[in-house]
Amino acid sequence: MLGNFAYCNPTKLYFGDDSLKYLNDELPKYGKNVVLVYGTGSIKKNGIYDEVMEILKANGCNIAEISGVMPNPTLEKLYEGIEIARNHHADFLLAVGGGSVCDYTKAVSVSVNCSDDPWEKYYIRFEEPDCEIIPVGCVLTMVGTGSEMNAGAVITNHETKMKIGHVFADENIMPKFSILNPKYTLTLPHYQMVAGIYDIFNHICEQYFSGEDDNTSDYISEGLMRSLIESSRIANKNPQNYEARSNIMWTATWALNTLVSRGKSTDWEVHMLGQAVGAHTDATHGMTLSAVSLPYYRYIMPYGLKKFVRFAKNVWNVDTSGKSDEQAANEGLCAMENWMKELGLVMNISELGASEDMIEKIADSTLVMESGYKVLDRDEIIRILKESL
Amino acid sequence: MLGNFAYCNPTKLYFGDDSLKYLNDELPKYGKNVVLVYGTGSIKKNGIYDEVMEILKANGCNIAEISGVMPNPTLEKLYEGIEIARNHHADFLLAVGGGSVCDYTKAVSVSVNCSDDPWEKYYIRFEEPDCEIIPVGCVLTMVGTGSEMNAGAVITNHETKMKIGHVFADENIMPKFSILNPKYTLTLPHYQMVAGIYDIFNHICEQYFSGEDDNTSDYISEGLMRSLIESSRIANKNPQNYEARSNIMWTATWALNTLVSRGKSTDWEVHMLGQAVGAHTDATHGMTLSAVSLPYYRYIMPYGLKKFVRFAKNVWNVDTSGKSDEQAANEGLCAMENWMKELGLVMNISELGASEDMIEKIADSTLVMESGYKVLDRDEIIRILKESL
Numbered sequence: 001m002l003g004n005f006a007y008c009n010p011t012k013l014y015f016g017d018d019s020l021k022y023l024n025d026e027l028p029k030y031g032k033n034v035v036l037v038y039g040t041g042s043i044k045k046n047g048i049y050d051e052v053m054e055i056l057k058a059n060g061c062n063i064a065e066i067s068g069v070m071p072n073p074t075l076e077k078l079y080e081g082i083e084i085a086r087n088h089h090a091d092f093l094l095a096v097g098g099g100s101v102c103d104y105t106k107a108v109s110v111s112v113n114c115s116d117d118p119w120e121k122y123y124i125r126f127e128e129p130d131c132e133i134i135p136v137g138c139v140l141t142m143v144g145t146g147s148e149m150n151a152g153a154v155i156t157n158h159e160t161k162m163k164i165g166h167v168f169a170d171e172n173i174m175p176k177f178s179i180l181n182p183k184y185t186l187t188l189p190h191y192q193m194v195a196g197i198y199d200i201f202n203h204i205c206e207q208y209f210s211g212e213d214d215n216t217s218d219y220i221s222e223g224l225m226r227s228l229i230e231s232s233r234i235a236n237k238n239p240q241n242y243e244a245r246s247n248i249m250w251t252a253t254w255a256l257n258t259l260v261s262r263g264k265s266t267d268w269e270v271h272m273l274g275q276a277v278g279a280h281t282d283a284t285h286g287m288t289l290s291a292v293s294l295p296y297y298r299y300i301m302p303y304g305l306k307k308f309v310r311f312a313k314n315v316w317n318v319d320t321s322g323k324s325d326e327q328a329a330n331e332g333l334c335a336m337e338n339w340m341k342e343l344g345l346v347m348n349i350s351e352l353g354a355s356e357d358m359i360e361k362i363a364d365s366t367l368v369m370e371s372g373y374k375v376l377d378r379d380e381i382i383r384i385l386k387e388s389l
Numbered sequence: 390m391l392g393n394f395a396y397c398n399p400t401k402l403y404f405g406d407d408s409l410k411y412l413n414d415e416l417p418k419y420g421k422n423v424v425l426v427y428g429t430g431s432i433k434k435n436g437i438y439d440e441v442m443e444i445l446k447a448n449g450c451n452i453a454e455i456s457g458v459m460p461n462p463t464l465e466k467l468y469e470g471i472e473i474a475r476n477h478h479a480d481f482l483l484a485v486g487g488g489s490v491c492d493y494t495k496a497v498s499v500s501v502n503c504s505d506d507p508w509e510k511y512y513i514r515f516e517e518p519d520c521e522i523i524p525v526g527c528v529l530t531m532v533g534t535g536s537e538m539n540a541g542a543v544i545t546n547h548e549t550k551m552k553i554g555h556v557f558a559d560e561n562i563m564p565k566f567s568i569l570n571p572k573y574t575l576t577l578p579h580y581q582m583v584a585g586i587y588d589i590f591n592h593i594c595e596q597y598f599s600g601e602d603d604n605t606s607d608y609i610s611e612g613l614m615r616s617l618i619e620s621s622r623i624a625n626k627n628p629q630n631y632e633a634r635s636n637i638m639w640t641a642t643w644a645l646n647t648l649v650s651r652g653k654s655t656d657w658e659v660h661m662l663g664q665a666v667g668a669h670t671d672a673t674h675g676m677t678l679s680a681v682s683l684p685y686y687r688y689i690m691p692y693g694l695k696k697f698v699r700f701a702k703n704v705w706n707v708d709t710s711g712k713s714d715e716q717a718a719n720e721g722l723c724a725m726e727n728w729m730k731e732l733g734l735v736m737n738i739s740e741l742g743a744s745e746d747m748i749e750k751i752a753d754s755t756l757v758m759e760s761g762y763k764v765l766d767r768d769e770i771i772r773i774l775k776e777s778l
Contacts, residue, residue: 002571002635004405009398012560015651016393171401182391216616216636220643223612227605246391247605250651254609262404262639 002215002263009257011149012177015250017242019179020051020139026177027059030135031091034061035084037105039069039097046187048141052096064088066108069097072156072163072278072285073104075119081108082118085134095138095175098196099145099285100154102138103165106173107153109134123155123164129173138178143185143249144196144286146203146256148178156279161365163279165271180253182246186239193239194343195286197232197248201225202270202289203255208311209297209304210265210372221260222314224251229315229339236343267372270296273384276365283352290345291352294337295387299380301329304373308332349388359385391604391652398646400538401566404639406631408568409440409528415566416448419524420480423450424473426494428458428486432530435576441485441528453477455497458486460674461545461552461667462493464508470497471507474523484527484564488534488588488674489543491527492554495562496542498523512544512553518562527567532574532638533585533675535592535645537567545668550754552668554660569642571635575628582628583732584675586621586637590614591659591678592644597700598686598693599654599761610649611703613640618704618728625732656761659685662773665754672741679734680741683726684776688769690718693762697721738777748774 014022027034034056043049056063066081085093085108095105111118113131121127138148146152151173154165185193208221228251234244254260273296274288281288301308309325312318312332320328346352354362363381376384403411416423423445432438445452455470474482474497484494500507502520510516527537535541540562543554574582597610617640623633643649662685663677670677690697698714701707701721709717726736735741743751752770765773 002404002632002639004407006401006403006411008401012395012397014395015391018393022395213632214619215632216613216620216639216643219612219616219619220609221612222615223608223610224605226611227608230603230608231605243391243602243604246652250391250605254605254648259643263635 005262007258007262008171009149009174009259010171011174011257013149013180013253014177015180017181017183019181020055022177022179023052023055023137023139024059026137027056027061027092029176032060032062033064033089033091035064035066035088035090035093037066037069037081037093037095037097037101037108039067039101041067043096043141046184048096048139048184052094052139056094062088064090069101069104071100072282073100073107073154075155075157075159078104078107078111078118078155082111085112090134093134093136095136096141098140098142099147102140102147102175103145103153103155105136105138106147106151106175107155109136110168110173119155119157122166123157123162126166128168128170133172136175138175140178140180140249141184142188142192142196143252144199146200146252148175148180149253149257150174152256154275161279161361163275165275180249182242182249185245185249186242190239190344192284193235194232194345195284195290196252197228197235197286197343198290198340198345199286200248200252200255201228202293204228204260205293206268206270207261207264207266209300209307210267211263214310215263217260217263218310224255224260225315227251232343265371267369269369269372269376272367272369273381276362277349277352277354279365280358280362281349281353287346287352288349290340291347291349292384292388294333294347295384297333299384300372300374301333305329307373349385354389356386356389359389394651396647396651397560398538398563398648399560400563402538402569402642403566404569406570406572408570409444411566411568412441412444412526412528413448415526416445416450416481418565421449421451422453422478422480424453424455424477424479424482426455426458426470426482426484426486426490426497428456428490430456432485435573437485437528437530437573441483445483451477453479458490458493460489461671462489462496462543464544464546464548467493467496467500467507467544471500474501479523482523482525484525485530487529487531488536491529491536491564492534492542492544494525494527495536495540495564496544498525499557499562508544508546511555512546512551515555517557517559522561525564527564529567529569529638530573531577531581531585532641533588535589535641537564537569538642538646539563541645543664550668550750552664554664569638571631571638574634574638575631579628579733581673582624583621583734584673584679585641586617586624586675586732587679587729587734588675589637589641589644590617591682593617593649594682595657595659596650596653596655598689598696599656600652603699604652606649606652613644613649614704616640621732654760656758658758658761658765661756661758662770665751666738666741666743668754669747669751670738670742676735676741677738679729680736680738681773681777683722683736684773686722688773689761689763690722694718696762738774743778745775745778748778
C-alpha cells in the first residue's frame with residue numbers, strides 16, 4: 001500500500017570531479033560568518049582543506065573551525081561545537097567530511113539557538129526544533145550514510161551508552177547543498193570503502209524489508225541494490241575505478257534521502273542492533289551493521305517470507321523454479337552472504353571487540369523497532385547478538 | 390559514465406487520498422491574488438473545482454480564473470492567460486488538471502513579467518527567464534507527463550505547426566508544491582489512462598536508451614519500468630484499483646523529474662516524432678508516442694544493441710541464454726509490443742488522423758535530437774513515419 005505521505009527534498013546536489021567550484025555559487029547566499037566543520041585531519045593531508053579554505057577566503061568569509069569530529073560524534077563534542085558556533089555568531093555551517101561530520105553539523109545547526117538541552121529535546125523526546133536553524137552545506141569526502149541529502153543526525157552519549165539517530169521531519173534541516181566529488185573518495189582505505197558500501201546496502205534493506213504489499217518504492221530499491229552490487233564488485237577489485245565510485249556515491253544519496261521509504265513502514269532494527277554494538281565498541285558503523293545482519297535476517301525471514309523470495313529473485317537473480325519459498329529465500333541470503341564475504345566485510349561482532357559478557361549490556365542499549373516483519377523481545381535480541389559473535 | 394551534473398528538485402509533494410487539505414498549509418505562504426487555471430470543465434463535473442474553491446475562499450484569496458486550457462495548450466491561449474494574470478496582479482497560480490494545465494501554468498508563470506515575446510524567447514531561442522516568476526502550485530487530476538515536479542512546459546504554435554517543449558534549467562520554475570490524489574484519476578476514461586501510462590513508460594525509455602555505459606540511473610529506470618508494467622496490468626483490468634493507480638501516479642512523477650536523466654545524454658526523438666504528429670492531428674499526446682515508438686525503436690536497435698538486450702533481460706525477463714544479441718533484443722521489443730496491445734494503445738498514426746500525404750509535413754515539424762543511439766536524417770524520419778502509418 002503506497003498510502004498517504006509527503007515528500008520534499010530541496011537539497012541541491014553538485015556531482016562530479018569539478019563540483020567543488022560550485023561552492024562559489026552557494027556561499028554568497030548566506031552571511032559571512034562561516035563555521036568550517038571537519039574530522040580528525042584527513043582533509044588536511046589530502047588537500048581538500050586548503051582548497052575549501054581558498055574558496056572561503058576568496059568569498060570574504062570570517063571563518064571559525066570545529067575540528068576533530070570523531071566517527072561516532074559524541075554529545076560532549078556537540079556541546080563544544082554549539083559554543084564555537086554561538087561565539088562566532090555563525091550564519092552558515094560548512095561540513096567537510098563523511099556522514100559523521102554531516103550528521104554532527106546538522107545537530108549543531110538545530111542546537112545553536114535552542115534554549116533546551118539538545119540531547120533531552122532531540123534524542124530523548126524526539127522533538128522538532130522551534131528555534132532558528134543555521135543553514136548547512138556539505139562537501140562529502142566519504143560515502144555511505146546519505147547524510148548529505150537528509151535531515152538525520154546520529155549522536156552518541158557515552159555516559160548512557162546510547163547512540164541515537166533523529167531523522168527530523170522539517171526539510172529545512174536538510175543541507176541547503178551538498179558537493180559530491182567521487183574523486184575525494186578514491187583515497188579512502190578499503191575497510192572504510194566497503195563499510196560504507198554495506199551501510200548503503202543496509203539502508204535500502206531496512207526500508208525494503210517492511211510492509212505487506214509491493215509498491216514502486218520496492219522496485220526503485222531493487223534497482224539501487226542491483227546498481228550497488230555491480231559497482232561494489234568493480235570497486236572492490238579496483239578502488240580507483242572512478243565510474244564505479246561515482247555510482248556508489250550516487251546510490252548512497254538515494255538510498256537514504258526518504259525516496260525509497262515512501263509508502264513503506266520501514267524496519268531499522270539492524271541499525272538499532274548495530275548502533276548498540278557501536279556504542280559499546282566504537283566500531284565503524286557499516287561494520288557493526290554487516291556483523292549483525294545475517295543472523296537478524298535469517299531470524300526474521302519466516303515472518304516476511306514472500307519479500308525474501310522476491311529479494312532472492314529480483315536482486316540476486318536466484319532461479320526460484322521448483323524450489324520452496326524457504327529454499328528460494330535462503331538462496332537469496334546465501335548470495336548476499338557471499339557478496340559480503342567477497343567485499344571483506346566484518347561478519348561477526350567479536351572481531352569488532354564485543355564479547356559474550358557484553359551481550360546483555362548491548363541488548364539493553366538496543367532500541368526495539370515496531371514496523372519490521374517481527375518485533376523482537378529481549379530474548380530474541382540476545383539470541384541474534386549471540387549468533388553474531 | 391555518470392559524469393558531472395547538478396540535481397535540485399524542491400517541489401513539495403502531498404500524496405494520497407487526503408492530500409487536498411494540505412492546500413490550506415501552502416496558500417498562506419503566498420499573496421492573496423490567486424489565478425486558478427483549469428481545463429475544459431471536467432473538474433466542475435467531478436466536484437474538484439468546488440472543493441478547491443472552498444479552500445481558496447476559506448483562505449481569503451482573491452480569485453481570477455483561466456479556464457478552457459486545451460490538451461495541447463496553444464500560444465494564443467498562453468497570450469490570453471498572461472493578460473488575465475497581469476490584470477489580476479497575480480501572486481500565485483494554481484493549476485488544477487493534468488499535464489497540459491500544469492505545463493501551461495508554468496508557461497504563464499515565466500511570461501507574466503517578461504517583456505519579450507514568450508514564444509520567441511522560450512520556444513525559439515530557448516532562453517531562461519530573466520524576470521520575476523509567479524509561483525505555481527498544482528492539483529493533479531491526470532497522470533503521465535510528470536509536469537507536477539519538473540520545469541518543463543510544452544506549448545503548441547498552430548500557425549507554425551510547432552509543438553515545442555522547453556525544460557527550463559531553473560528549479561524555481563518547478564511547482565512549489567503538487568497535490569497528488571490517486572482518487573482524482575479513477576474517473577478518467579480508459580483511453581486517457583492508458584495514454585498516460587504509455588507517456589510515463591516512454592519518458593523512461595527516452596532517458597534509458599542513451600549513453601554507452603550503464604549507471605545507477607539505468608537501474609532506477611528499470612525499477613520504475615517494472616513497477617509500471619505490473620501496476621498498468623492491474624489497472625487495465627480494474628481501473629478502480631486504488632493501489633495500482635497510486636503506484637502509476639508515483640511512478641509518473643519520478644519518470645520525469647530529472648532523476649533518471651542524471652548521467653545520461655537522453656534521446657527524446659520519440660517525443661519529437663509524437664509531438665510533430667500531435668501538432669498536425671491534435672491527437673492525445675501519449676497515443677502519438679505509442680503510435681511511433683516501435684517503428685522507431687526497431688530502427689535504432691542495431692545502434693544501441695547492448696542496451697536493447699539489457700532492456701529485454703532486466704525489464705521483460707527475457708531468457709537470453711543461447712540467443713544472439715539481435716534475437717534477445719527483438720524479443721524484448723516484442724514483449725513491449727504485446728504489453729502495449731494488451732493495454733489497448735494506439736499502434737499507428739493513421740488511427741490518429743495522419744495519412745500518407747501528411748508525412749512530409751509531419752517530417753518537417755519533427756525536431757532532430759542528437760543524443761540518442763542514432764541521429765536521424767530526413768529520409769529516416771520519413772521512413773519511420775511511413776512505418777507508423
